[in-house]
Amino acid sequence: MTDDTVRSAWAYLAAVAEPPCAAVANLVAEVGPVEAAGAIRDRTPLPGRHRDVRAATEARHHLDCAVDHLRVAEAVDARLITPDDAEWPAWQLLRLSVADTATRGGPPLALWVRGQAPLSDVVGRSVALVGSRAASSYGEHVTARLSSDLVLDGWSTVSGGAYGIDGVAHRATLASGGTTVAVLACGIDRDYPAGHARLLSEIASTGLVITEYAPGTTAAKHRFLTRNRLVAALSSAVIVVEAGARSGAANTAAWARKLDVPLGAVPGPVTSATSLGCHRMIADGQAHLVVDAGAVSRLVAPDGGRVGDSALGGRPVVTDRVTDILDETGRRAHDAIPRHGAVTVTEIAVTSGLTAAEVRPALAMMEAHGLVVGDGSTWRLAAERDTSN
Amino acid sequence: MTDDTVRSAWAYLAAVAEPPCAAVANLVAEVGPVEAAGAIRDRTPLPGRHRDVRAATEARHHLDCAVDHLRVAEAVDARLITPDDAEWPAWQLLRLSVADTATRGGPPLALWVRGQAPLSDVVGRSVALVGSRAASSYGEHVTARLSSDLVLDGWSTVSGGAYGIDGVAHRATLASGGTTVAVLACGIDRDYPAGHARLLSEIASTGLVITEYAPGTTAAKHRFLTRNRLVAALSSAVIVVEAGARSGAANTAAWARKLDVPLGAVPGPVTSATSLGCHRMIADGQAHLVVDAGAVSRLVAPDGGRVGDSALGGRPVVTDRVTDILDETGRRAHDAIPRHGAVTVTEIAVTSGLTAAEVRPALAMMEAHGLVVGDGSTWRLAAERDTSN
Known part of the structure; x- marks a missing residue:
């Protein structure tokens, strides 16, 4: 093969x-x-x-367009990455594995990627900046400053490549020498919106343009909503810079809430319709009020984990036991790995009663936390950790 | 006598x-x-x-200046009101009776008042609007709109008579045909600031100018801080419209928190120094984000009580037992009143082991909640209520 x-x-x-x-x-x-x-x-x-x-x-x-799709992708310097690839952002996409699949919230099967940087590296420390297409000059100014300051603090940015806040976030990140990721709701060979064709090329030259949609796929309303879950899942925090009463950014914010990604919103003049959505999220206790890059960093714990909801007025949530980071499925998979020796995914599945599809993401999460070590085909508990507590 | x-x-x-x-x-x-x-x-x-x-x-x-003070007050159409007077805002000032007296947080002994309206009526449904003296045009605009909308919703406004946000709140309330209260940090015969002499007269013509300081008392820094507790205590909610990093409004906000008066703050551009204090209060979970008069009304429960802290994201706190509204002192006083028959304050004090000074405000609170009925010298449990639960 x-x-x-x-x-x-x-x-x-x-x-x-x-x-x-x-x-x-x-x-x-x-x-x-x-x-x-x-x-x-x-x-x-x-x-x-x-x-x-x-x-x-x-x-x-x-319709077996695989050869065509791979050829089209190659023509635009794009590649197909899958869970088999080292740059697959397994850790971030785990959030989607536990999401309700009934709401089309599952992980992507594969991703088409334009740009040289390894995806998992770029999104390892990234913040999504999203907002209205019809941004105000205030919103654009704040987005530019925030993007630039986030770059200085070592963050990459993620957005949807759209006009308005998205475009300013990408451009300001590039202008500051940072790395930015545009997540499309269409094929990797499509420039959407058309007016951003050149911007998307510039993004790909140092950062990444990604999509789960096959080459040739056109942008559609339901795909924007589905795409938004990737923007949230791939980011350490989602910041809504400006959003009107019915902004698409509210959908990305809802995904952040659902996926337990820290959510911030930037306030603005109460006289501005494009800040209405941000104010509502803050007033309802859904989003933390964020004024600058420092506030964004405080939303995210230093280890890439998150500060709990108590950050609205209290202290970060502290995880005491290493296995506390695992959900029920994760704990079952963890318990199925013997203290000594290596086992395959199938063996863990048999022992735990889980399916292989459930065991794989659980192993990825355990590996990300240093609980297990894999050699490509088998897994063992990490020796240096005391996993008995 | x-x-x-x-x-x-x-x-x-x-x-x-x-x-x-x-x-x-x-x-x-x-x-x-x-x-x-x-x-x-x-x-x-x-x-x-x-x-x-x-x-x-x-x-x-x-220094017995009583006659002088009463004469000076009369000359500026002011009167002295005390806990003996019907217009004494006993209910609001109860908040101060339970405050820590070590921080100079006790109730005023008496109040000098300019203006015809009964004080207790005016502050029965009032909102304090406070903020920077060095207000921005945005802050002034928002204050004017908020004041005007609050008047339409039947609220009177309370502020400190200062330049900036305070002055706009008073003026906009007057311009909207509403009633406004200026709480001074100097004698009732003093116009402070001098540039607001005419404004204070206009306030007194339909609303009230009040102070706990004797005629002739000059404004001083410590008096502004002490005065701020009255602004908070007399209001159903305190709204900080604009506040810089070190604004005096933060002190009024702190009093609101201490006295359990609902606290709101209006967001503004993150690029504006005069919104910094507001954003900090909201981000720290101290103040609720407020964008308009509707949000102010939602901060305050319809019965004049308050919506609990859970309003940040949840439901109002519901009081189940009538005596739950009383603090420990109140419950002791309540328990000292017999099921049948009337008793004096002294009798309640003897039975409960409380001082008369503690019993009086507790009775006022019970009366305000319809738990007891007084005839001027004795008190009995309200017959129509089942106070056994």
Whole structure:
């Protein structure tokens, strides 16, 4: 099985259902991309637990554009990255694994990426700056200052590539010599909005333009909403700089809340309609009031974790036990790893009663916290830690 | 004993110690104003529990300016009101009775008042609007709009008569046909600041100018801080419209927090130094973010009580038992009133082990909540209420 075969399988899978598709993701997690792609393409009968795959791929299973998509991507200097790649931001995307898949909140199957920097490095310390397309000059000024100060503090920025606040955040980050990530709601070969074609190229020259949508996919309203979950998930904090009463930024803010990503909002004149949404979020206790880059940093704990809700008036939440960071699934997977010796994902799944698809993200989270060590095929508890407490 | 004798005694007591003076207040509560004034003036030896009275009145006991003060007040159409008067805002000032007297937070002994309206009526539904003297045009604009909208919603406004936000709040209330109260940090015969002499006259023509300081008293820094407690105590909510990093409004806000008066702050541009204090209060969870008169009304419960801190993101605090509204002192006083029959303050004091000075405000609070009924000399439990739960 060549790398190209695997890559083609991923490209096929990334396009065969509207992302995110939990059914396809579960099948891939269980049998791997090549077998999954083959089964979907050939309409191979699947076990009952995968019954949703057929319906989800009904419309597109016969359209094998993988080779085309990879070629188009290459033409715009884009690559396809998957959970198999070292730069896959597994830690950030874990947030989506635990989100309710009924609301299309699952992780992306794969990501198309323009730009040289490894994605996981760039989003390792990043802040999303989002806001109205119809930004005021005040909003633009604050966004520019905030972006620039965040760069000085070592943050990269994430936004949606749109006009208004998004565009200023990207531009000001670039102007300050920082790294910025634009998350698109269309194919990597599309420049949306068209007026930002040059900006997107500039972003890709030092930062990244990313999307989970296959080449050729057009921007659509539902894709903006789905895209917004990636903006929130990939960031250490989401800051709404300016938002009117019905701004799309409110959707990104809602994802931040849902994914437990620290959420800040910048106040503005009460006479300004474009600050209305920010004021509402703060008044309702959903967002922390943020005035500058220092306040953003305080929203995020130094270890990349988060300051708890008590930060509205109190002290950060402190995690006492190392396994407290794990959810119920994580703890079950952790308990299934023996004190001595290495085990495979399948062995952990059998011992814990979890599916392989549940075990993989749990292992990624444990690895990120130094609880386990993997060698590519097997996993063992990290020796230097006392995991008994 | 004529009314004039009593009034002169109050006028003497109001000037004989720097207000607020807990020692003098306790003596008056126990023996009444005429006897207290006589004892202080004549240096009559007092029981040990009143030992602080002598020191507090040492400097001024021989200066009996009562007649002068009443005459000067009359010349500027001012009157002296005391806890004996129907317009005494007993309910609001109760907040000060329970405050820490060590921080000069006690209630005023008496108040000098310019203006015809009964004080207790005016402050029965009032909002304090406070802020920087060096207000921005944004702050002035927001203050004017807020004042005007509050008047439409049936609120009177309270402020400190200063330049900047205070002045705009008073003027905009007057311009909207509303009632406004200026609380001075100097004698009622003084126009402070001098440039507001005409404004203070206009305020007094429909609203009220009040002070606890005797005629002739000059404004001083410590008096502004002491005055601020009255601004907070007399209001159903305190709103800081604009405040820099070291604004005096922060002191009024601190009093609001201490006295459990709902506190709001208006956000502004993060680029404006005069909004810095407001943003800090909101970010620290001390003040609720307020954008308009509607938000102010929501800060205050419809019955004139307050919405609890959970309003930052939750529901109003609900009081289940009628006696839950009372503090420990109040409950002791309440328990000392028999189920049937009327008792005097002294009898309640004896039964409860409280001092008369503690029993009086507790009775006022119980009366305000309809728990007890007084006939001027004795008190009984309100018959129509089931106070057993």
